[in-house]
Amino acid sequence: MSEFLYKQKKEEKNKIIQISNNVFIGNQSKKVIIAGPCSIKSKQQLLDTARILKAKGVNIMRAGAFKPRTSPYSFQGLEEEGLNILIEVKKEIGIPVITEITDEKYLEKYIENIDIIQVGSKNMFNYELLKKLGKTNKPILLKRAMSATYKEWLLAAEYIMSFGNENVILCERGIRTFETETRNTLDIQAIPYIKNNSRLPIIVDPSHACGNRYMIKPLALAAIISGADGIMIESELDPEEAVSDKEQTIDIDELSEIINNVEQISNLQV
Ligand code: PEP
Numbered sequence: 001m002s003e004f005l006y007k008q009k010k011e012e013k014n015k016i017i018q019i020s021n022n023v024f025i026g027n028q029s030k031k032v033i034i035a036g037p038c039s040i041k042s043k044q045q046l047l048d049t050a051r052i053l054k055a056k057g058v059n060i061m062r063a064g065a066f067k068p069r070t071s072p073y074s075f076q077g078l079e080e081e082g083l084n085i086l087i088e089v090k091k092e093i094g095i096p097v098i099t100e101i102t103d104e105k106y107l108e109k110y111i112e113n114i115d116i117i118q119v120g121s122k123n124m125f126n127y128e129l130l131k132k133l134g135k136t137n138k139p140i141l142l143k144r145a146m147s148a149t150y151k152e153w154l155l156a157a158e159y160i161m162s163f164g165n166e167n168v169i170l171c172e173r174g175i176r177t178f179e180t181e182t183r184n185t186l187d188i189q190a191i192p193y194i195k196n197n198s199r200l201p202i203i204v205d206p207s208h209a210c211g212n213r214y215m216i217k218p219l220a221l222a223a224i225i226s227g228a229d230g231i232m233i234e235s236e237l238d239p240e241e242a243v244s245d246k247e248q249t250i251d252i253d254e255l256s257e258i259i260n261n262v263e264q265i266s267n268l269q270v
């Protein structure tokens with residue numbers, strides 16, 4: 001292979017990936033907003049959340065069914081029950097959805113009804129999973145592992161692409177640094193680097209980068225100004241009731257403010 005598929009070739013435009021009839025990622029004039037709970041808790045919770053997210057202008061709902069947690073004693077997600085809830089809610093509300101699938105055994109059964117498959121940061125190096133995803137034609141959101149270099153991250157994308165699936169969206173979600181006051185550190189440089197060295201869309205997840213509520217807005221807006229194609233934020237009706245990552249989950253009012261601000265600054269980007 002002489003030339004990597006992820007690379008920007010002179011004659012080529014950046015990739016725009018179609019998610020649904022009217023949602024695209026990679027179209028710089030229309031930033032994509034992904035939001036929702038870290039974890040699916042119940043059908044009612046997700047239904048109420050999805051309804052309001054859609055009304056506030058969220059383009060895609062995030063909600064986790066498989067939660068690869070640092071501790072095996074932390075909530076691991078509702079797993080298949082969660083996927084079924086997610087698909088029911090997607091159909092009732094009519095909003096595209098993204099969720100992580102950690103095991104290929106669930107792919108075949110659920111892939112049809114999920115709009116974007118997320119590869120979590122802990123699975124970025126799971127090359128067997130990447131190969132399986134490469135054999136589908138689903139949009140894949142590939143999160144950067146907390147210690148992955150840009151090259152390792154792009155080569156993980158290349159794994160998916162080399163098996164035939166070029167619908168890869170990159171997601172910067174914070175890297176591990178010497179700072180311990182925040183969960184991770186958002187690597188804002190990743191945005192211009194990826195834009196300069198690949199043709200893939202990149203979105204930013206400020207929630208897992210900082211791990212607290214008060215930094216979400218400044219980081220989200222910095223990402224947009226820096227050229228990110230969108231943002232993914234953990235948000236739910238009552239953040240205090242979140243079953244995972246509640247410290248970084250923002251309420252719908254704050255999310256709504258961010259959405260309005262994104263709209264205002266979208267054409268200011270570099
Ligand atoms: C998530 O988005 O829910 C998640 C687990 O993120 P990460 O893989 O980046 O830790």
Ligand code: MN
Pocket residue numbers: 038208234244245
């Ligand atoms: Mn989370």
